[in-house]
Amino acid sequence: MPVSLKRRTKKRTKKTVSYAKFQKLLVARPDVLHGYLRHDDINRYLEYLKNRYSFVQIHVLGMSHERRQLKAIEIDWNCEKNLEAIERERARRALLNRTTLTTTPLPQPSVCTEPRGRNTVFIEGGTHAREWITVAVALNCIYQLTEKHMRNYELLRKLRFIIVPLANPDGYEYTFVKSRRWRKNRRPIKHSRHIGTDCNRNYDFHWEDGPSKSGRNTFKGVKPFSEPETRAMRNILLKQKDSLLFFLSLHSYAESIMYPWGYSKDLPESWQKLEKLALAGRNAIKSYNGRHYRVGSIAKLTKRRISGSIVDYVFGVINVPLALVMELPSHALGFQPPAEAISPIGHESWFGIREMCKTAYDLEPPFPGLEETVHNGKLFVNAVKSTLQQATATTTVNKPPTYNALMSAMKSGDLVKQRHGPPKC
Ligand SMILES: [Zn+2]
Known part of the structure; x- marks a missing residue:
């Protein structure tokens, strides 16, 4: 095959793949507010949301007797995928605002990878x-x-x-x-x-x-x-x-x-x-x-x-x-x-x-007695933060706790008493 033809074939294949991806993003949105949806339309709506939002996941729970899929949607704003997407977006906006990446805040600990209790x-x-x-x-x-x-x-x-x-x-x-x-x-x-x-x-x-x-x-x-x-x-x-x-x-x-x-x-x-x-x-x-x-x-x-x-x-x-x-x-x-x-x-x-x-x-608060706050779109447990700051102050003068120190202290379980089992993201 001549080289030029090879190149053309390669290009065509590339185009098809990207179009298929594009099509996936274009799942039509069934109207959930003005009509009763059939089973297929419900699944199409769930698929549409999964493609559109990074905090959405779909789980197939099993099959019915007539082989229809039973699906659950999981909506978790604090899941790692969504927090990463927010962080990327923040960095992108920072660049657009002509501020350098070094001035944007470092990723803060979120509760996603840590014990989250009954939430x-x-x-x-x-x-x-x-x-x-x-x-x-x-x-x-x-x-x-x-x-x-x-x-x-x-x-x-x-x-x-x-x-x-x-x-x-x-x-x-x-x-x-x-x-x-x-x-x-x-x-x-x-x-x-x-x-x-x-x-x-x-x-x-x-x-x-x-x-x-x-x-x-x-x-x-x-x-x-x-x-x-x-x-x-x-x-x-x-x-x-x-x-x-x-x-x-x-x-x-x-x-x-x-x-x-x-x-x-x-x-x-x-x-x-x-x-x-x-x-x-x-x-x-x-x-x-x-x-x-x-x-x-x-x-x-x-x-x-x-x-x-x-x-x-x-x-x-x-x-x-x-x-x-x-x-x-x-x-x-x-x-x-x-x-x-x-x-x-x-x-x-x-x-x-x-x-x-x-x-x-x-x-039934997930961590009773611990006050929560939000910083940069992420959940903090104030009591954990302040205890850590006190603990670090005794060993390091004028040095705030690092991200890793914060994580390992939370993992040790001394600061956050986990009432229930690990998260099932
Ligand atoms: Zn009933």
């Missing part, structure tokens, strides 16, 4: 197939925390979010194409003519007390975690258990915020804390548009015992300190309010959810 909020929607509004509200939370991240910066700098917008994709798709009122998943039951298990009765916490007739809408399944969807949720919950601060399960349409227990009318020891959290959400929504949510324990408000639910499992087995169920409003409109209601319900719910996240952080 994660976990939200799940779409467990019950026909409750479309729960999927839309979960997507609205994702929208607020990503596309409107500057409005929610105070929350993002303190908390990490994991959101599963659609926990039962097979059932959800079935409500679009066959039966709008379908509730369960779509896995056939062995030796039965019925199909589907209620995923919110399939968790291993007082599972045995749940409904055992396969024809019922609330069928608990043949055994705990018999369903691929509940196994996928269990696996991520167990993986994240040391970092989980607040778990929120979205349902519709009873207009209530409820706390454990569901299996019994007895109240858990920390019920007052849970009620305080629920009231924070209720009051925020009330002051936003006057809507009144009821607050109480699941068994008391629903006036029946609900066994094997995810929220009881998370609270009773995974030991997450704060766990709630939010029954969204659409009482007058049913499980699938018209598309025009998605945005108002989403915004109203976000007011309540955001307030509950803030309150959760205040009720």
Whole structure:
């Protein structure tokens, strides 16, 4: 082959690769605020956010019975990738402002690579197939925390979010194409003519007390975690258990915020804390548009015992300190309010959810007794800083602690008492 032709071929291949990369960045943005998205569109939206924001990651939790992917989005402002991106941007701006790089501040220690305690909020929607509004509200939370991240910066700098917008994709798709009122998943039951298990009765916490007739809408399944969807949720919950601060399960349409227990009318020891959290959400929504949510324990408000639910499992087995169920409003409109209601319900719910996240952080701070501050966009723990400065002053006169000294002192554990396990970024 002549040399000139070789060069041309090489050039063409190069062009194709860069175009493919460019195309990846151009994933179309599905409209989450004005329509109910199908499963494919939800995944496309998550992909769009991953390509656009350095603080977003997508996790595939598993596959449903009909081989649909169950995905979770992780939104973590303090992750290393994002902090590096901020640092690069700061350096770039410094160059543009004609200041030299040496004058820009050195990277400061962030909490990302260090113990972060319980700092994660976990939200799940779409467990019950026909409750479309729960999927839309979960997507609205994702929208607020990503596309409107500057409005929610105070929350993002303190908390990490994991959101599963659609926990039962097979059932959800079935409500679009066959039966709008379908509730369960779509896995056939062995030796039965019925199909589907209620995923919110399939968790291993007082599972045995749940409904055992396969024809019922609330069928608990043949055994705990018999369903691929509940196994996928269990696996991520167990993986994240040391970092989980607040778990929120979205349902519709009873207009209530409820706390454990569901299996019994007895109240858990920390019920007052849970009620305080629920009231924070209720009051925020009330002051936003006057809507009144009821607050109480699941068994008391629903006036029946609900066994094997995810929220009881998370609270009773995974030991997450704060766990709630939010029954969204659409009482007058049913499980699938018209598309025009998605945005108002989403915004109203976000007011309540955001307030509950803030309150959760205040009720269970990751490092109790240590005051936090933000410097150059990164979290500092003041008590750690000052103790280190005192420690260094005794050995080195007029010399501030170096970055490495600060890091090793934090790692030694003398200064920060790690309450829970290591971070699971
Ligand atoms: Zn439900």
